[in-house]
Amino acid sequence: MNQMTGAQLIVRLLERQGVRTIAGIPGGAILPLYDALSGSDIIHHVLARHEQGAGFMAQGMARVSGKPEVCFASSGPGATNLVTAIADAMLDSIPLVAITGQVPLPMIGTDAFQEVDIYGMTVPITKHNFLVRSARELLEVIPEAFRIAMSGRPGPVLVDVPKDVQNQIIEFAQFPPVAVRSPSPVVQVEQIEAAARMINEAERPVLYLGGGVIHSGAAQQAVNLAEQAGLPTTMTLMALGSMPVDHPLSIGMLGMHGARYTNFVLEESDLLICVGARFDDRAIGKAAQFCPNAKIVHVDVDPSELHKIKNAHVAINGDVAEVLDALLPRVKVQLREGWLARVAALRTAFPMQFPEQDNPRSHYGLIHAVAEALDDEAVITTDVGQHQMWVAQAYPFRRPRQWLTSGGLGTMGFGMPAALGAAMAAPERTVVCFSGDGSFMMNIQELATLAEQQLNVKIVLMNNNALGLVYQQQNLFYGKRVFASRYKGEPDFLRIAEGFGIPAIDLDAAANPQATLAQALQTPGPCLIHASIDREQFVYPMVPPGAANTEMIGG
Amino acid sequence: MIEQVAEPLQQASFAKVVLELDVNNHPGVMSHICNLFARRAFNMEGILCMPLSSGDRSRIWLLVFEDQRLEQMIRQLEKLEDVLHVRRHGAEHEVFERLEDFFH
Numbered sequence A: 001m002n003q004m005t006g007a008q009l010i011v012r013l014l015e016r017q018g019v020r021t022i023a024g025i026p027g028g029a030i031l032p033l034y035d036a037l038s039g040s041d042i043i044h045h046v047l048a049r050h051e052q053g054a055g056f057m058a059q060g061m062a063r064v065s066g067k068p069e070v071c072f073a074s075s076g077p078g079a080t081n082l083v084t085a086i087a088d089a090m091l092d093s094i095p096l097v098a099i100t101g102q103v104p105l106p107m108i109g110t111d112a113f114q115e116v117d118i119y120g121m122t123v124p125i126t127k128h129n130f131l132v133r134s135a136r137e138l139l140e141v142i143p144e145a146f147r148i149a150m151s152g153r154p155g156p157v158l159v160d161v162p163k164d165v166q167n168q169i170i171e172f173a174q175f176p177p178v179a180v181r182s183p184s185p186v187v188q189v190e191q192i193e194a195a196a197r198m199i200n201e202a203e204r205p206v207l208y209l210g211g212g213v214i215h216s217g218a219a220q221q222a223v224n225l226a227e228q229a230g231l232p233t234t235m236t237l238m239a240l241g242s243m244p245v246d247h248p249l250s251i252g253m254l255g256m257h258g259a260r261y262t263n264f265v266l267e268e269s270d271l272l273i274c275v276g277a278r279f280d281d282r283a284i285g286k287a288a289q290f291c292p293n294a295k296i297v298h299v300d301v302d303p304s305e306l307h308k309i310k311n312a313h314v315a316i317n318g319d320v321a322e323v324l325d326a327l328l329p330r331v332k333v334q335l336r337e338g339w340l341a342r343v344a345a346l347r348t349a350f351p352m353q354f355p356e357q358d359n360p361r362s363h364y365g366l367i368h369a370v371a372e373a374l375d376d377e378a379v380i381t382t383d384v385g386q387h388q389m390w391v392a393q394a395y396p397f398r399r400p401r402q403w404l405t406s407g408g409l410g411t412m413g414f415g416m417p418a419a420l421g422a423a424m425a426a427p428e429r430t431v432v433c434f435s436g437d438g439s440f441m442m443n444i445q446e447l448a449t450l451a452e453q454q455l456n457v458k459i460v461l462m463n464n465n466a467l468g469l470v471y472q473q474q475n476l477f478y479g480k481r482v483f484a485s486r487y488k489g490e491p492d493f494l495r496i497a498e499g500f501g502i503p504a505i506d507l508d509a510a511a512n513p514q515a516t517l518a519q520a521l522q523t524p525g526p527c528l529i530h531a532s533i534d535r536e537q538f539v540y541p542m543v544p545p546g547a548a549n550t551e552m553i554g555g
Numbered sequence B: 001m002i003e004q005v006a007e008p009l010q011q012a013s014f015a016k017v018v019l020e021l022d023v024n025n026h027p028g029v030m031s032h033i034c035n036l037f038a039r040r041a042f043n044m045e046g047i048l049c050m051p052l053s054s055g056d057r058s059r060i061w062l063l064v065f066e067d068q069r070l071e072q073m074i075r076q077l078e079k080l081e082d083v084l085h086v087r088r089h090g091a092e093h094e095v096f097e098r099l100e101d102f103f104h
């Protein structure tokens, strides 16, 4: 017979589940759990400075490891501070288990000190959530939380545990089995055959890869399919890295800030093979005018994505890797010389342009210089804004899970804590966070966590002293009425970093920025690399809001 | 197919549909289901919920309009962990009709 408290049981179940690092912040309602955690030799706790930071650290770990990772927060404000990181995980399908303390059961509903209904609040932003009512339920709830987070389309699960449940002593004979992924939907052979037939018969097919390819570990199969069937291949923001940028069949990222030729290739296609993508509005522009002449094959593990935005001619509900495995032997080898020549001609006529790529003091030049100094083993995270789109356009991504960005929610403040998480999950890798001055200030307190953990994280701060993407939109679409998008003050980020105990270098002051940058990136440990960026540089090309993807401006 | 900027649909002009859901019986399930409809501004005309005899399951009856998003709503319902089964009936299903006496 095992006898322990609910809190001790949670820790043991997490250990058995393979959890090795947890980010969080303690508080009254979760103190029993922290007390139990202090007795674990297996789990390492990272004390964040804000619960949102803890949530993004767990996300950073999960995006690198592909496994569900865990964050802790106390009740009330601790729990509400997690909300943004949970919503972010939901929109990008990241497996996350958030455990919150709650006021004791008899006090629920009394407006007790630090009581909020985090269960109710997180219903629409979690795959599932639990309010645990007895320690015995934990035997089922904790493994369930992991199973749900990692099965099918991954996502966040919240487990709210009242303090008295954490303290309750239970006896039980056996630990429950460690949670594993539920089996994926069984794929129908007829549908696979129908899809193969369409691919074999198409004249101008395009392969359209989404984040699901990364989540299901199907990048290799996707590249094989492209090579076998001669498919020009585009990737969403979430799928960057699934096919190396310099692969001859890659036509880069589609959508709002994709290359012109990419969107033109899609326009001419007669078959779109959408794999683990969801026709997001930033990717497809005006839905009615996206790929107007194309039939659609849609593969997704989440059946509610099928026919949601675009009706598919063949819709396959299944795990992307399994479906591609079944599809490959049925797809004919084709060179498609004609179509690929047309794609090459469009690429030559409407290429992606990277002006000033060789000048490390320009935005594209800086990104290029960082890539030059690193190899493909490095992990790249970003915040949200112009800098994020420039990195998505210009950084040479060549492997899955190399690129971590907040795609669906577009959360400023994601980049640095996610980089910390990435470095915790993969301490042997260099992690570089491209941030903007606005975004950096949204979770800047995590510099203290970084200094404490001494992780190998470099922050490349692209400072235009502005909410650049907002400034760009106001200039382009609001009659140049620039309002609330330029900062008046100008914080000294170098001294701020140094104040937190993080070494900082200023590329503006460097005589040879390329050499200074390379040296900073190659020195182990944390570092802030500051570079001024011209505020008048905009992200181009761009599909204006509400327009079709072929109606791009600039670039 | 949903356009980027969808006009609010005038649901009242659509036919009615009755949905029958088998769900786990615990506090919070109703909130999961109502939330799905609420966040898509999909009006629920009627809702009825009672535990089944076993006590660990409940049955929920929903009266909704058959607009073009209904299929998507059903898929979203089926995705919820606590929803075990969704069956679809036509408006002629008598469950709500027989309740009408209580709504005068």
Ligand SMILES: Cc1ncc(C[n+]2csc(CCOP(=O)(O)OP(=O)(O)O)c2C)c(N)n1
Binding pocket: A383, A384, A385, A386, A387, A388, A410, A411, A412, A413, A435, A436, A437, A438, A439, A440, A462, A464, A466, A467, A468, A469, A470
């Ligand atoms: C939390 C949050 N608040 C507001 C926004 C809206 N927003 C999108 S980009 C942006 C500006 C980002 O500025 P910065 O981080 O400096 O990046 P830049 O565009 O200048 O490169 C804002 C305010 C957001 N995405 N996230």
Ligand SMILES: [Mg+2]
Binding pocket: A385, A436, A437, A438, A462, A463, A464, A465, A466, A467, A468
């Ligand atoms: Mg900025």
